[in-house]
Amino acid sequence: MAQMAQSKGTVVLAYSGGLDTSCILVWLREQGYEVIAYLADVGQDEDFEAARKKATSLGAKKVFIEDLRKEFVEDFIWPWVQSSAVYEDRYLLGTSLARPCIAKGQVNVAKREKAQFVSHGATGKGNDQVRFELTCYALYPEVKIISPWRLPEFYNRFLGRKELTAYAKENGIPVPVTPKDPWSMDANIMHISYESGILENPWNHAPDGMQTMTIDPVKSTNTPDKLEIEFKHGVPIKVTNLGDKTTCNSPLELFQYVNKIGSKHGVGRIDIVENRFIGMKSRGVYETPGGTILYHAHLDIETFTMDKEVRKIKRDLAVKFSEQLYNGFWNSPECAFVRHCINKSQESVEGKVQMSVFKGQVYILGRASPTSLYNEALVSMNVQGDYDPIDAGGFIKICSLRLKEYHRLQSSKST
16 A cells, blocks of 8 residues: 655545546545545445445545435436436436536535545546536635646556556555446436447447446337326426326435336437537437436426427527536536526426336327416317417418518529
């Protein structure tokens, strides 16, 4: 084990228990820092007690493990559900949502422990370094951040996994016996992301069996699950399985249940190339089962209950929110403003949506709401209602004026 130099202060390290952050923990002590390991439970499949023991054995002064699942769902995922935000039309932002939640917890520990530094294991090419650090600076302006993968003395020493493994063996850091998968993975209660390694070639197909949060739709059950999801103020408050009558009401329990159903049917798998904030394109494979179900259910009840012009504005705000969230600006004034506006737009978004989940797909079956703007009598082809068809002729003529003038000009140009 490397010996710690004279203390330079205390650093709170976002620790996962894996090879990278374990090596960083020892390296920080080698540089003279007292290390507090911080582990946030945001729903990933992790042996937290084993990670605690490992961090302690590697010299961590203290280890904090916090269950942030409820906070993650209520304070981060629910605003996302209200927003219907999708980055670049496809990515449902699972990692982007988790980072400010984790960093907030890390900062709270740093303040409580009077630590002058925080550290993380995010690479110097990715989005997570931005997301973590913008949150830390916003919530703890005086903090100093140690980002090893941006320090030449670190990344020149550890060029890859081979060098990390050698360093681990030299310093008594347990190394996994089984070979590492040829890709990197990050998980939370909302999704799992896969990138790097063999996935860096965008032509390579994702290997069979790589995805662990959902069943391959081809191999999924041949019996659909029919769900009823109830919303209030744009937030899901109850889910009922119309088949076996299972009901969930609490936010965490509800989200875990729609995850279970989505996983069972292989819902929420995507393989995309996206634009990172720092300017490069990257390939990511994602699984977001429960989030995909709630996205479609919310979109349906929102369209049913929201004024057309308000929804146009809200849709534009959702695009802006997706970019703010993806780029790490959750704690910015502009993002707070957009979230406030989106929340305001959801005041009348309530009701129930019934849907079928089957073979990787979500099918809407019906919806009902006490605040619906849908007027069956008005829209019916069998009932005239409070609408005079004669008025439509004038409406069409007014709309056509602009088109007539445009094509009149086009015709004059061609002669």
